Amino acid sequence: MPDNGVPLVEARGLSKRYDLHGGLLGRLRGRERESLHAVDDVSLRIMRGETVGLVGESGCGKSTFGRLLMHLERPTAGEIRYEGVVVDDDGIEALRRKAQIIFQDPFSSLNPRKKVRSVIEEVLAVHHLCPRDERGARVDELLERVGLSPELADRRPRQFSGGQRQRIGIARALAVGPEFIVADEPVSALDVSVQAQVLNLLVELQEQLDLTYLFISHNLGVVRHLSRRVVVMYLGRVVEEAPTAELFAEPLHPYTQALIQAVPDLDPDRAVETAAVEGDLPNPIHRPGGCHFHPRCPFAMDVCRSESPQLRQVAPRRVVACHLYDDRPEVPAATAGSSSQ
Numbered sequence: 001m002p003d004n005g006v007p008l009v010e011a012r013g014l015s016k017r018y019d020l021h022g023g024l025l026g027r028l029r030g031r032e033r034e035s036l037h038a039v040d041d042v043s044l045r046i047m048r049g050e051t052v053g054l055v056g057e058s059g060c061g062k063s064t065f066g067r068l069l070m071h072l073e074r075p076t077a078g079e080i081r082y083e084g085v086v087v088d089d090d091g092i093e094a095l096r097r098k099a100q101i102i103f104q105d106p107f108s109s110l111n112p113r114k115k116v117r118s119v120i121e122e123v124l125a126v127h128h129l130c131p132r133d134e135r136g137a138r139v140d141e142l143l144e145r146v147g148l149s150p151e152l153a154d155r156r157p158r159q160f161s162g163g164q165r166q167r168i169g170i171a172r173a174l175a176v177g178p179e180f181i182v183a184d185e186p187v188s189a190l191d192v193s194v195q196a197q198v199l200n201l202l203v204e205l206q207e208q209l210d211l212t213y214l215f216i217s218h219n220l221g222v223v224r225h226l227s228r229r230v231v232v233m234y235l236g237r238v239v240e241e242a243p244t245a246e247l248f249a250e251p252l253h254p255y256t257q258a259l260i261q262a263v264p265d266l267d268p269d270r271a272v273e274t275a276a277v278e279g280d281l282p283n284p285i286h287r288p289g290g291c292h293f294h295p296r297c298p299f300a301m302d303v304c305r306s307e308s309p310q311l312r313q314v315a316p317r318r319v320v321a322c323h324l325y326d327d328r329p330e331v332p333a334a335t336a337g338s339s340s341q
Contacts (some may be wrong), residue, residue: 006084007045009069009099009180009211014042014078018062018105020285036285040236041078048179053227053244055220055259057199059281061236062216063104066182069214084198097127100173104185106165110157116143116168117153123175142171152161158175165220170201175195180212187222199226220263224248232256235284235292238311242318243255252320256298291323299324 016039033043038061046052046315048193054062067073071092080087085093103109110119112248120142121135130138140150145252146167155163166186173181183202205211223230223244230247232240232255240253258277277318280294282288288295294304309321313331 008083009046009214010064010081010084011042011044011069011080012079014044014065014080014159015040015069016068016073016208017076021172037236038284039068040240041074042233043078044238044241046180046212046214048186048212049210050126050228051215051226053215053223053230054214054233055218055223055230056233057259057277057281059284060233062233063184064100064339066184066216068215070099070182071095078178081202082243086194090212097176098178099180099182100176100178100185101165101182102169102173102186103136105189106169107157107189109169110165112157115154115156115210119157120153120172120175127176129176138175142174143168145174145205146171157320159290159296162190162193162200166190166198167201170205171196174205174209178211181212182214182216184216187286188217188218190220195222200244202226220248220259232259235282235287235293237321238319239293239322240318240320241311246315246318252318252325253322254299254324255293291321 015037018036018038020034020036037150040061042061042065045215054065056062061128064073068075069085070147071080076307082091082095082098085091092128099176102209110116111116114122117136117139124130124135124138125132141154143150144155148164148167148171157168160208166189171188186202187198190198203214203226206213207244215223215226227244230237230242230244232247232253240251240256240278241251248260251260255277262277277296278298282295288305289308290306291297291300291309294300297304303326307323309323309326310320312320312325312328313319314325314328315331
């Protein structure tokens with residue numbers, strides 16, 4: 001379909017808070033109820049046909065954000081739009097026919113008691129996608145699409161390797177004929193030798209089926225290979241967004257800089273010793289005041305400890321939340337064409 005300027009998927013001010021009750025002992029001691037802000041006021045627009053990479057350390061909220069987009073979890077605040085229409089409780093079933101998720105762990109995401117044929121046929125039955133007597137042929141077609149022989153359909157998940165199980169998970173996601181797929185760390189649980197095969201499969205499927213991806217990963221090397229645009233999250237908030245080539249050529253946020261510096265460089269002429277982001281991720285229940293990254297930031301200023309930076313358009317198609325750029329003139333959103341504004 002042609003791009004009419006309306007995002008295929010859009011999150012507006014999406015937040016997810018988990019209230020922690022602290023148990024009986026906490027209540028007896030008079031402790032106040034605490035909250036974990038997994039996703040905090042995140043807005044994101046994903047255009048049809050593109051791949052957006054969502055990156056950050058474990059615990060930054062990126063997987064929760066993907067589940068919120070799929071309505072697998074209910075947001076505390078904000079809204080999700082699909083083709084410009086707000087997805088409410090009545091629209092979830094229709095969303096599931098257009099949007100699917102590929103889970104991180106191919107070992108736990110498949111029912112071990114069911115044969116592969118039953119796993120995929122169940123999707124076809126739930127969504128009333130084809131008559132019962134045509135489901136077998138559709139399962140065979142889907143398995144061939146992901147590079148598996150239809151003869152394997154009567155085996156159970158335990159009889160497959162990790163890479164084969166993930167292909168089955170992809171086939172299940174494709175069963176409804178989706179337009180949008182959230183790929184949540186789809187290769188992180190696989191052997192390195194198998195990861196490239198699954199990634200190449202995802203690229204091929206996108207070209208063949210005109211799919212749109214939100215690709216969630218902590219592996220920036222993978223994201224660089226697949227994504228047109230990258231969004232960086234830290235402790236539930238977006239701290240930077242930019243086209244992939246520009247982000248890797250000139251990362252603006254200190255957190256993004258540290259993540260990219262930690263990516264191994266296989267070129268011996270350029271390889272230098274780099275460390276991951278210094279310090280530990282703060283307790284997400286008791287997040288630091290001001291900029292959440294300031295305890296680990298080598299450029300932290302007094303303002304960083306007291307004021308939370310807001311996302312600002314600092315260049316065409318580039319936004320960053322960092323006080324280092326407070327003096328840089330903001331680019332009007334209409335001129336920049338940012339997907340976040």
